Amino acid sequence: MDNKVQVYSLLTAFDIDLFKSGKHFRLFEKLGSHAVTHNGIKGTYFAVWAPSAKSVSVIGNFNFWVEGQHPLNVRWDSSGIWEGFIPAVGHGDLYKYKIHSNINDVKTEKADPYARFCEIPSNTASVVWDGNHKWQDKDWMSYRKNKNGLDKPYSVYELHLGSWKKNLQENRSLTYRELAVDLVQYIKETGFTHVEFMPVMEHPYEPSWGYQLTGYFAPSSRFGSPEDFKYLVDQLHQNDIGVILDWVPSHFPEDAHGLGFFDGSCLYEHPDPKKGYHQDWKSLIFNYGRNEVRAFLISNAIFWLEQYHIDGLRVDAVASMLYLDYSREDGQWEPNIYGGRENLDAISFLKEFNEEVFKNFDDVQTIAEESTAFPMVTKPVYLGGLGFGMKWMMGWMHDTLEFFKKDPIY
Structure with a gap:
């Protein structure tokens, strides 16, 4: 079979218009890798945003990781998207994008930003994935609005999947399916209404707890x-337990296969280090003023709520997003156009994120991890607020832990 790249696209002109304007919030349906049948031939469609590239190839276990064997075609519409259909590539195949940049002839080798599955770290390739899960949580989904309401009991058990419980005989963490037994039983015994998972999204460094x-x-x-994780969520729902995910739109690491310096340019990160580099965490900060980046992040939020039936997103490090001078000394930040310290692009992004989430899912919650006195975090956007449903109060947590340290006489 001839497995050369064929011209094919899942993208319409309307998709491109939405993408350019930052209003396409289901990009996961279009970008990334998708197992499809084209002209009667099974294969995979690939699409990646790399506007500073002069060429993009898909490299993988199906072509010995050789650059140039499967070059993608750049779209004519100045979207910066490269795409193509590769016959005979399918479920379980490993791949990356080899990107040759117009900038200084730099070459990068990147995992797919929209990949549905990845190799087990420390391996870093993306995996073509076409799995299927038959959901059994119809009852929960029909009445979860009553479980998620602000006027309802809400008791959250937060945990890190990798360290919550170990299989001592094999010296490893529990699998998603093992957690579907042990964790469900534990939460039912302890009476919590929700579990909150520290980030389950793929991350290279386990001691980072997924952040x-x-x-x-x-x-x-x-x-x-992915189907195993859906099974875990399904089992929690069938036992009337809600699921909250920690979500991290605040920063991302500099790992060579990640989003940073993606196509030889500052594509996802802000190009100004005063806005694009987080000094505390040695990580990169998203460019919240770039339309395509906003669409990437909001699409990601919609993805977890829609595809994984997640009941709430706890947004990490909101305070670091709101302020241009967060953890910076004088001279390390620049005021906004009004002379203030607020990050106007990030504030605009957070408002749009909350509006889109609640417009599409009126029975979920968004929760801000916000530790400052920033006003109206949980006020609706139409009243001038950020639009979050709840605020995750770090101050209360720290005060409580300090109290626990005191002598029982107190």
């Missing part, structure tokens, strides 16, 4: 497949 993401659309392969 340095490289695979925003992929549950970590350390614990099983």
Whole structure:
């Protein structure tokens, strides 16, 4: 079979218009890798945003990771998207994008930003994935609005999947399917209404607890497949337990296969280090003023709520997003156009994120991890607020822990 790249696209002109304007919030349906049948031939469609590239090739286990064997075609519409159909590539195949940049002839080798599954770290390739899960949580989904309401009991058990419980005989973490037994039983016994998972998205460095993401659309392969994680969520729902995910739109790591310096340019990160580099975490900060980046992040939020039936997103490090001078000394930041310290692009992004989430899912919650006195975090956007449903109060947590340290006489 001739497995050369064929011209093919899932993208319409309307998709491109939405993408350019930052209003396409289901990009996961179009970009990334998708197993399809084209002209009667099974294969995979690939699409990646790399506007500073002079060429993009798909490299993988199906072509010995050789650049140039499967070059993608750049679209004519100045979207910066490269795409193509490769016959005979399918479910389970490994791949990356080899990107040759127009900038200084730099070459990068990147995982797919929209990959649904990744290799087990420390391997870094993306995986073509075409799995299927038959959901059994219809009852929960029909009445979860009553479970998620602000006027309802809400008791959250937060955990890190990798360290919550170990299989001592094999010296490993539990799998998603093992957690579907042990965790469900534990939450039922303790009476919590919700579980909150520290980031399940793929990340290269386990001690980061998942807060340095490289695979925003992929549950970590350390614990099983995407269908295994869906099974865990399904089992929690069938036992009347809601599921909240920690979501990290605040920063991302500099790992070579990740989003940073993607096509030889500052594509996802802000090009000004005063706005694009996080000094505390040695990580990169998203460019919230770039339309395509906003669409990437909001699409990601919609993805987890829609594809994984997630009941809430706890947004990490909101305070670091809101302020231009967050953890910076004088001279390390520049005021906004009004002379203030607020990050206007990030504020605009957070408002749009909340509006889109609640417009599409009126029965979920968004929760801000916000530790400052920033006003109206949980006020609706139409009243001038950020639009979050709840605020995750770090101050209360720290005060409580300090109290626990005191002598019982207190």
